[in-house]
Amino acid sequence: MENRIKVGILFGGKSAEHEVSIQSAKNVYDAIDKNKYQVTMIGISKRGQWFLDHYFEKGCVPAPVENADGGENLALVLGTGENQLLEVAGKNLIGALDVVFPVLHGPFGEDGTVQGLLKQANIPFVGADVLGSAVGMDKDVMKRLLRDSDLPIAPYVLLHKYADAEMPNPTYQEIAAYLCVPFFVKPANLGSSVGISKVQDEGEFDQAVAEAFQYDHKLIVEKNIVGREMEISILGNENPMASLPGEIISQHSFYSYEAKYLDEHGAILKIPASLPDHLVAKIQQTALKTFKALCCEGMARVDFFLTEKDEIIINEINTIPGFTKISMYPKLWDASGISYTELIDRLIQLALARFNRDRQLKTSR
CATH class of the missing domain: 3.30.470.20 (ATP-grasp fold, B domain)
Structure with a gap:
């Protein structure tokens, strides 16, 4: 058991897909081979705080992730060692991690941000690298x-939240003529179908755009x-x-x-x-x-x-x-x-x- 690979599972995160991440992490924790892997659960709150999470060990699932059990906040220490430490109040309470498994969906987890941090810290991680994640x-x-x-791919057009007179967004009439009705409005940087609407008319279009712009500054309007x-x-x-x-x-x-x-x-x-x-x-x-x-x-x-x-x-x-x-x-x-x-x-x-x-x-x- 002492030779087990030390895996840190990252979950939660600053994303509208926070709750989905928790459910994914619960299933990964339950299924991982604990004879081969020593697992550390690392929760990320919606405010971006990292901390040790003990809910899974107790058979519970936090929703949403919060530091409710009074555990120590974590800091990822960057340096030149082969494996960097996730430290608790500077006391090295976790020790070195051999690999991190990000179970984070959406922005600030799936988009290359966490991948870049882990790469800078010289820690192996599961999934796509920085570029593949961002793309x-x-x-x-x-x-x-x-x-x-x-x-x-399906035909689509882009809408920008801060479009100006030099590069204006296409109007509903222009989009409907190009894509035909119905069509879909989606935040460009999100998943799990969050913020997506199927549009049948101009009134629904205005409502869908307002909804999607709550999640991103750039929208995809796509043919059905x-x-x-x-x-x-x-x-x-x-x-x-x-x-x-x-x-x-x-x-x-x-x-x-x-x-x-x-x-x-x-x-x-x-x-x-x-x-x-x-x-x-x-x-x-x-x-x-x-x-x-x-x-x-x-x-x-x-x-x-x-x-x-x-x-x-x-x-x-x-x-x-x-x-x-x-x-x-x-x-x-x-x-x-x-x-x-x-x-x-x-x-x-x-x-x-x-x-x-x-x-x-x-x-x-």
């Missing part, structure tokens, strides 16, 4: 890179694609592999936050999806190309639409997908022959392998 979070930049890689909703999981670094695809059949007008997390009957998940072999292969190949085009590593879930004409349209990528036992990412791997516990193990080993690979790079002349 995957920003739907606008993501779509531009996919378009330039000749990968299929009529088709089946498909998701596929990716695992790996230089040579990633794709799971079997799954299908989401929403019982709401679209796969909203409520359908995902609040309504237990909000969606039907078909795992694996009922598809002919040639379409499975085509979706897997497109997902792998997407993963590589967006500079991702470790893990990601790629979401698609499949039209009646069997056209594949990429919706988005999630570099830290939902990780509950009922989330699509682990369920797709389970259907593909990799259990939840084994999946966590593989992700940690991929993080350590990338860290050792990157250590071979020169940092000075």
Whole structure:
């Protein structure tokens, strides 16, 4: 037991997806092989405070994350050692961590900010690196890179909160003429369907824009694609592999936050999806190309639409997908022959392998 790998699981965070992160972290904590890994739970409050969290050890789940048990605040100490310390009041109460598993969804966790901090601290971490994380979070930049890689995306336009007379936002009439009604309004940097609205008319458009601008300064207005909703999981670094695809059949007008997390009957998940072999292969190949085009590593879930004409349209990528036992990412791997516990193990080993690979790079002349 003394030779266990020390894993810090980061969860919570300064994001509208804070509560989703807690549920994902609970499932990772319950499933991780504790004979192989020594786990430290590190909660991040909505104010951005880091602290040791003991709720999981007691079988409880905090919602939202707060330092209610009076534990010490944490500081990530940057330096030149092989493994940096997460210190409590300067007393080194945690000791060195061998690897960090960020289970953070949305801004300040999935967007490269935490990844940059951990990289600066010389600590291996699970999932995409700084660039892949940032690109995957920003739907606008993501779509531009996919378009330039000749990968299929839905038509869209951008809205900026601080647009001016020189570069004004398109009007509702212009958007409706280009995309047709209905269309979707989305914050560019958010996930879990937070702040997303399906727009049918100008009144709904104004309301949707006001709602989405509460979460981001940049919005995606996207064409409504009529088709089946498909998701596929990716695992790996230089040579990633794709799971079997799954299908989401929403019982709401679209796969909203409520359908995902609040309504237990909000969606039907078909795992694996009922598809002919040639379409499975085509979706897997497109997902792998997407993963590589967006500079991702470790893990990601790629979401698609499949039209009646069997056209594949990429919706988005999630570099830290939902990780509950009922989330699509682990369920797709389970259907593909990799259990939840084994999946966590593989992700940690991929993080350590990338860290050792990157250590071979020169940092000075």
